[in-house]
Amino acid sequence: MNRFDESDAFEGASLSARAMAARPAPYLDDLNPEQRRAAETLDGPVLMLAGAGTGKTKALTTRIVHLMNTGRAGPGDILAVTFTNKAAREMKERVGRLLGQPAEGMPWLGTFHSICVKLLRRHAELVDLKSNFTILDADDQLRLLKQLVQASGIDDKRWPARMLAGIIDQWKNRAWTPDNLPASEGSAYDGKGPALYHQYQARLKELNAVDFGDLLLHVVTIFQRHDDVLRQYQRWFRYILVDEYQDTNVAQYLWLRLLAGGHKNICCVGDDDQSIYGWRGAEVGNILRFEKDFPGAAVIRLEQNYRSTPHILAAASGVIAGNRDRLGKELWTEAQEGEKLRLIGHWDGEEEARWIGEEIDAMQRGTRGMRPYSLDAMAILVRASHQMRAFEDRFLTIGLPYRVIGGPRFYERLEIRDAMAYFRLVVSPADDLAFERIVNTPKRGLGDKAQQKIQMTARQHGVPLVEGARLLLDDKGITGKAAGELRLLIDGLGRWGRMVGDADISHVELAEMILDESGYTGMWQNDKTPEAPGRLENLKELVKALEGFENLQGFLEHVSLIMDNEAGEEGEKVTLMTLHAAKGLEFPAVFLPGWEDGLFPSQRSMDESGVRGLEEERRLAYVGITRAEEVCTISFAGNRRVYGQWQSQMPSRFIDELPEAHVDVLTPPGLYGGGYGAAASSGIESRAAEANVYNSPGWRRLQARGAERPLSQPSEARHSVIDLQAMSAHTVGERVFHQKFGYGAIIAIEGDKLEIAFEKAGTKKVVARFITGADDVPF
């Protein structure tokens, strides 16, 4: 084995020398020495430890180009794996740019999952599947598990199916099939976990379906059981590259180790300090262990940072230094000093939101002694998504445009999934899960009882549910209004199904027809809740997305894996998202609110995972700080309403860990000691603000600018033109519609602010331009 490795490496080296002499490689000149080494060390295992903002994608893409340019590999011989479609897209694009032509021919550059789908479709029969298997998402998965749980007579109160789904996911992350589940797991889910796992997998096989975890797991199983297949791919993928290695789980690790087992030409890129998906099965251990797994690996550290100022980097380093078990990295930069981190405490969460809103407005206008920042240049990164509400409420009232990243993805939304279920059922009438989803959506009077009858009939005859329903109708098993509706649905499905291949009608028109004739569109048109117009809008978008595909089948095939719909929102907006969603992004100015013990670091994380959990939270803090290019503002609130209860909490322990020399302590304007005093009484003086705030640089700066009114009126100046129109556009008593709060009636008008009694959301003051007349709701 050793000998093989050596000779292999030797041969590679000589090849490299030859090839490089033959072809110039000007693209290498753009790299710093470490990046260059990472791009040039082509043979054997390489671990690229790339800190935040150190140009890892540049190194990685250059490496790919260099592999091709030296003649070591063609585009089809390189396996390059990412976690997200976005990352894959970006890599493809950048390789293309380096090559000076579109990188069309890299069929094996993609996400773990998309690559596994390709492999699994080729070898499906080796795990008892047909190659046209369907991919279930979390929703289908849960419904399936619910059925099994119910059938097994478990008290699903105490043992919710959602929990079983979580357990099974973790098992799959660890590459444990039902047959090689360790004995230690026997007690999971009231001791029924292993048996249910068995049943679940069996049921999936019956349905010719897989879940996300299976995509990896089945391929690993195939590789383990069929040496010939494995060896074929080992030869095929001559060079392997892995992005975000710190986020790989055990199954992905095994998958990689199997594929790299022969030549060991594997280059893993990652940053142990940015491992924040442990709770999803990611194993930091994979990256920490790399040198043991691949003896003789070249370890290359990318430490020169091109993103942030020295203050920001120093603060980030100070925080992350609290973690043990690091591979160790120290970021440095040639950038100008810039601003220190800004730290500010507030009385409560609402004040924090108010202050940040005002600060964003001030920074936008450049009245903070810094350059002006556009709204697009600023982001608020929160630990938990529920923190976003305070900001949304505040921004809506002051009229600050914002965009939320994350939340339910387009294809996960209720109406989209319903519509998709209709399409699925039309294309494949045997899709029972889809049938169950839409039999009674819109309401057709087919409740539990009727559905059970359908189930029974179908099972007795051993046919899919649609067929069962038809038989039941013929036998008069269902009567009255429900029967008529069901007949209508079944006939419709048949009719639409026959039109699938029809040349006279495009698949887009067909989709529209399905949604209309099934009554699905009508259901939302008659719905008066505030969400309904948005849902109709989404359905329109779905139909539009169809245009990009040849036919319905093709669309359905692709959608299951492409869950990222970056709704390209136009217009300047502040970005609001979770810290997790922010990984890989950067902004000139970043706000990090909610740094309080219990919230961040999250209590739950610490309770459940102890020191390991705390360290992951600390890495999250590190990720947050390193998102900032120029200005990073951290804040905390002394009091916060948590699930409706007021709670006081201490500033985050991570605040203590910020090196003082790189932090300015600001004081909330207008409240002098007020906001701070409250925090002080809960322990702040012994903590971060060791320095008396009145002596702090931030305070002095504030005084020096005494003339400036810190509490600005954000919206008026900017929107005055619009406001004039707005003022004349509304009258007291008018019924209006608001994107977030729904329908309501105007109680009072004060300038551009309208006081509105909303039907669902209570009375709020809202800026006029966020209001439309109740009658011209979109759609």
Added chain:
DNA sequence: TAATGAACATTTTTT
């Protein structure tokens, strides 16, 4: 069967 209210839980979520 659909509508109502009580009980409940409530981090992060690349595919």
Added chain:
DNA sequence: ATGTTCATTA
């Protein structure tokens, strides 16, 4: 506080 899910009613 709020949204969801379940069980009970009409």
